[in-house]
Amino acid sequence: MATSTSATKPVKPGRQKPAGTLYRGREGMWSWVMHRISGVLIFFFLFVHVLDTATVRISPEVYDAVIGQYKNPVMGLGEAGLVGAVVFHALNGIRIILVDFWSGGTKHQRKLFWGVVALWVVLMVPFLVRHLTNVFTH
Amino acid sequence: MSDQAPGASYAPALETPRSPYRRSKATRTNWELYGWLFMRMSGLALVVLVFGHLFVNLMTGDGIHQVDWGFVAGKWSSPFWQVWDLLMLWLAQLHGTNGVRTVINDYAERDATRFWLKMALYLATTIVIVVGTLVIFTFDPCADPNSMLEICRAAGSTVPTITN
Numbered sequence A: 001m002a003t004s005t006s007a008t009k010p011v012k013p014g015r016q017k018p019a020g021t022l023y024r025g026r027e028g029m030w031s032w033v034m035h036r037i038s039g040v041l042i043f044f045f046l047f048v049h050v051l052d053t054a055t056v057r058i059s060p061e062v063y064d065a066v067i068g069q070y071k072n073p074v075m076g077l078g079e080a081g082l083v084g085a086v087v088f089h090a091l092n093g094i095r096i097i098l099v100d101f102w103s104g105g106t107k108h109q110r111k112l113f114w115g116v117v118a119l120w121v122v123l124m125v126p127f128l129v130r131h132l133t134n135v136f137t138h
Numbered sequence B: 001m002s003d004q005a006p007g008a009s010y011a012p013a014l015e016t017p018r019s020p021y022r023r024s025k026a027t028r029t030n031w032e033l034y035g036w037l038f039m040r041m042s043g044l045a046l047v048v049l050v051f052g053h054l055f056v057n058l059m060t061g062d063g064i065h066q067v068d069w070g071f072v073a074g075k076w077s078s079p080f081w082q083v084w085d086l087l088m089l090w091l092a093q094l095h096g097t098n099g100v101r102t103v104i105n106d107y108a109e110r111d112a113t114r115f116w117l118k119m120a121l122y123l124a125t126t127i128v129i130v131v132g133t134l135v136i137f138t139f140d141p142c143a144d145p146n147s148m149l150e151i152c153r154a155a156g157s158t159v160p161t162i163t164n
């Protein structure tokens, strides 16, 4: 009978914390939360964005006044945040697609998530340097 | 559920282990499957469309400071950018709508709330797609009399453009 229970590891006393009742998944859950928040954020931006772009049909003066609102430093930071959300959502979307269609996807999903984070940094650093320079030195 | 008799059977009947897999006949269409596929296909297209959009509008020239009416006229006098923006508009809006529909289904528990939130969502979607499409097709890059664009200078404004 001793061998039949050997599959379960012996519990070291004192090493086990109570699990708690709140689900705290790791990379998998956080990427899902961030994907959802970024997607909804971009959705609301797109709604406003198509309407502000529509003012090109009113007159050049009206459009220039509306788009001029996007050029102050506060909005400049907002644009940086928007682009950060878009880049994350896009890269993480590719990760989701890989997990779904690539046979190694589920096995490597955690590594893929950190790949998303790394690529995000690689894309955002040059973007921020260029964009924030444009915003603050004009 | 309080009116259910104690001891009544709530669990679905267990199949015998070897019974063949039967595809559920609960729905007649593959709608959710197509939605799932669409999210992935449109997502891949949007990577190119949106990244290209952001790069051209924010990273070239003076970045955000170059964007004004003349900048838009320059882009939309070319069928290339008209098609680009039209695809981006439709794919981003439909992808976003399907995504937000999922979010509403997840969080709005009352039937009536869910229904009205989705009606508002579909109304917003219709407005964005109709307005956005009309804007691309009715835009006149020569509406500014001081336009310096090639197509606007030649022989007044009688030269046919893609928009008239």
Ligand code: HEM
Residues within 6 Å of the ligand: A042, A046, A049, A050, A053, A054, A079, A082, A086, B050, B053, B054, B057, B058, B064, B067, B072, B075, B081, B085, B086, B088, B089, B090, B092, B131, B132, B133, B135, B136
């Ligand atoms: C801060 C960042 C952004 C700036 C400065 C910007 C700027 C512009 C400008 C100047 C136009 C006019 C046409 C053109 O340039 O092609 C435009 C149109 C458009 N943009 Fe953006 N954009 C930004 C972000 C985005 C994002 C993240 C999306 C996608 C989710 C997007 C989707 C669109 C669409 C669909 C149109 C066409 C609108 C229509 O059909 O009337 N833009 N944008």
Ligand code: HEM
Residues within 6 Å of the ligand: A032, A035, A036, A038, A039, A040, A042, A043, A046, A086, A089, A090, A091, A093, A094, A096, A097, B036, B039, B040, B042, B043, B044, B046, B047, B050, B092, B093, B095, B096, B097, B098, B099, B100, B102, B103
């Ligand atoms: C840039 C390229 C993009 C890629 C690669 C991408 C990819 C994806 C993928 C793979 C999903 C998951 C679908 C599922 O779980 O079945 C998704 C969900 C979603 N996307 Fe995108 N997407 C992109 C752009 C956008 C844009 C522009 C918007 C907004 C207009 C958006 C809004 C959403 C929303 C709201 C969800 C639902 C999130 C959830 O259910 O938690 N996405 N996206």
